[in-house]
Amino acid sequence: MTKAATDGTGNELKGIAGWLYLVALGVVVSPIRVFIDYYPMLNDYFSGAYDSLTTNPNAKSYIPHFETLIKAELIGNALILILAVGLAVLFFSKHRWFPRTYIFLAAFTPIFLVTDLWMAATLIPGAEVLNSDMVGEIVRSLLAACIWIPYMLVSKRVNNTFRRQNK
Template identity: 40%
Template sequence: MNDNNETKGLGGWLILVGLGVVIAPIRMLITYIPIYKPIFEDGTWQALTTVGSEAYHPMWGPLLIGEIAYNSILVVALTYLVYLFFSKHYLFPKVFIAIILVSLVFIPLDSWMVTRIFPSEPVFDPDTTKEFLRTLIGGVIWIPYMLVSKRVKATFVEKAPEKDTQPTAESVA
């Protein structure tokens, strides 16, 4: 049997990746809707962003809009990742890695922005530390897997651009 056929398909360690990929957008929605929805329903947004209010800080608006935009884009990207995974699309490993790397930049950046509003708060509070370490450990494990796994290389091949088999002027010279 061909080694490529043995490692092709959504099996092996990719089952764990698939579980994580399917759970991730659901987890995001369950986590962030209850956090952000009340801000716009209970007057918190007005209190935080209205000049002269006791809770006002000029960074609240940009921070909340940035977080909501990032998390919304992340939910869309994670949903797209589910599609890429199950369609075995060649872009899956690249998008998977990109999402992890962007998250590793955003988490401390967002936390640092919070310290602009609350200077006495640590950049890495317990929740931020937990989320960052979860993402970092996942990245340390799964990024190398995406880059070197024979199964990944054999499975995520759908809709890949055709390799040009015609000799070009540069390849002939």
């Protein structure tokens, strides 16, 4: 049996405390934020707002391959939303899969954003796809990944709270 890490005063580094409070805030806010960003696109897709852009090559506003891009964005955002909700469940149940899932989502998000940007630029030549909002999202997700992935990997509190068998 290994000795648990302590904070120097004899208190075991375990449970939701310290930097995990910031992680908790992100885990709670993230599904809400993703849903708020995702819902208008989902609503537009199912209400037929994209129909002239996706189905009628004779329409003035038709964009070839736009439907492929929209479907890829819908699937990617749905995956991020499902993972964000699942992440909250894993976090508050202190499940051992939380750190791995967090790392996957933190790595997947910037990869998805850059891939989406590349797909939009490739499928819709001449379109201005790189704007300040997109740059901000990519930078934010990369910074979050650079900060929180190493934290999940090396933190003694994360290890004690999520990976160690609780007795």
